[in-house]
Amino acid sequence: MAKPITTSDQVRQxxxxxxxxxxxxxxxxxxxxxxxxxxxxxxxxxxxxxxIILGASGSGKSxxxxxxxxxxxxxxxxxxxxxxxxxxxxEAELMAVRADLGMIxxxxxxxxxxxxxxxxxxxxxxxxxxxxxxxxxxxxxxxxFIDLEExxxxxxxxxxxxxxxxxxxxxxxxxxxxxMLYDEATTGLDPITATTVDDEMIKLRDLEKVxxxxxTHQLRDAFYVATHMARRxxxxxxxxxxxxxxxxxxxxxIMLKEGVIIFEGDxxxxxxxxxxxxxxxxx
Numbered sequence: 001m002a003k004p005i006t007t008s009d010q011v012r013q014x015x016x017x018x019x020x021x022x023x024x025x026x027x028x029x030x031x032x033x034x035x036x037x038x039x040x041x042x043x044x045x046x047x048x049x050x051x052i053i054l055g056a057s058g059s060g061k062s063x064x065x066x067x068x069x070x071x072x073x074x075x076x077x078x079x080x081x082x083x084x085x086x087x088x089x090x091e092a093e094l095m096a097v098r099a100d101l102g103m104i105x106x107x108x109x110x111x112x113x114x115x116x117x118x119x120x121x122x123x124x125x126x127x128x129x130x131x132x133x134x135x136x137x138x139x140x141x142x143x144x145f146i147d148l149e150e151x152x153x154x155x156x157x158x159x160x161x162x163x164x165x166x167x168x169x170x171x172x173x174x175x176x177x178x179x180m181l182y183d184e185a186t187t188g189l190d191p192i193t194a195t196t197v198d199d200e201m202i203k204l205r206d207l208e209k210v211x212x213x214x215x216t217h218q219l220r221d222a223f224y225v226a227t228h229m230a231r232r233x234x235x236x237x238x239x240x241x242x243x244x245x246x247x248x249x250x251x252x253x254i255m256l257k258e259g260v261i262i263f264e265g266d267x268x269x270x271x272x273x274x275x276x277x278x279x280x281x282x283x
Contacts, residue, residue, distance in 0.1 A: 021080075022047045022179055022211045023068060028077030030063065030259075037063050038074070038259045045179075048250070050205055050212040052222045054281070055256035061215040064256075065181055068213070069101060070094040082178065102172030102180045102210075110156040110164055110171075116143070117152045120171045128175075142170040146200050162193035169200045173208070180204060182214045186221045198224050199240050206230040206247075207238065219282065226251040226267040255281070 023045035030038045038060045045051045053061045066072040067079060070086050079087045084097050110119050121139040124130055130138075143149040146166045156164055165185060172180065182201065186194035198221050204210040206229050216222050229243040243251075253270045255263035257277055263270060273279065 019046050021045060022082055023051075023213065024078070024080040025064070025068075026078040026080075028064075028067065028074045028079060030060075030067065030072065030074045036259050038067075041077070041256075041259070041261055043254055043261065043264060045211055045213055046250075047178075047211055048205065048209045050201075050214060050225065050251040051254060052214045052216065052226065052251065053254045053256060054217065054219075054222060056281070057217070059256040060259040061217075061256055062183055065183055065213065065215055069098055069103070069181070099175070100178050102169075102175075102177035104165070104168050104172055104180065104182045104185045110167060112156055114156075115152070116148070116154050116156070116159070116167055119156065119167060120174050122171065123175055138174055139170075142174050143167075145173075145203070146170050160193065162189055162196050165189070165197045166200055169197070169204070173204060173210070177210065179211045179213065182212065182216070184216055184218075185214070186216065186218050191220065194218065194221055195224065197221075198228075199230075201225055202228055202240060203230045203238060207232070222253070223267055226253070 021044035025041050025043050028038055028041045041064065043051065053064060055061050063072060067074050068081060068086065070089065074087055077087070078085060081097050082100055086094060086097055089097065111122065114122065117136070117139055120142060121135045124135045124138060140149060140152065143152055146169060148163060148166055148170065151159060151163065156167070159167065180201070186197050189197065201212060201214070202225055205212050214222065214225065227243050227248055228240050229247045231239055231241060233239040248268070249266045252264060252266055254261055255270070255278055262275065263273060263278055270278070271282070
């Protein structure tokens, strides 16, 4: 568990160290009336690593993401994102923090009236002064990364469910965020299609060095992401292969039960747990 971190000087010192955390939750608590949603939640996300948050419906998984991006305020505790204490920021200040976060949700939320090109480049077109040719180049680059460049002029209605999720990932990565947040990104997809989305998460983490926070109840996808890695093979072709033991340890699971962390560790430790709740959850 993370040690309490409460001053800007401490954060700046830690961010300069090897294995620096990009997200810190320090004894975070939140309740809605009498319902406790998160209780004393403490964890860190290391740069370039992945945290996967598991738990039953209502356990507080998505609430943690909402606190991280400032959509909800915790009752107590401290939350740092990229060196900024987000629980103290104004809405205007939070916008700057969110600019370095890519967010993927269950439905993908593409604009139905825009082409794939326009969807992926939307933020760059609307919020930057980049020349049009540079925006188009970046859009083509990220669509090539997810192997959907041939669909660049299509409308979202012409894509499969998995393709729409991957386009949403491309849109999120177009402005080069350092952290990606996935909230049930594969829910509703068949296993084969879900794997194509999982592969994009892995590629972003391993090839682009993007830190990842994944909220899911899809155990198959969670373990797939944890136990696979991306590498460039012959002629630069991207391959998804079984993770080395060291690489596998870079992905850690958090198990939430009624707002409390009851487990934190890698895939092997999670599978080896004898906690009755975890055993039942994994069965």
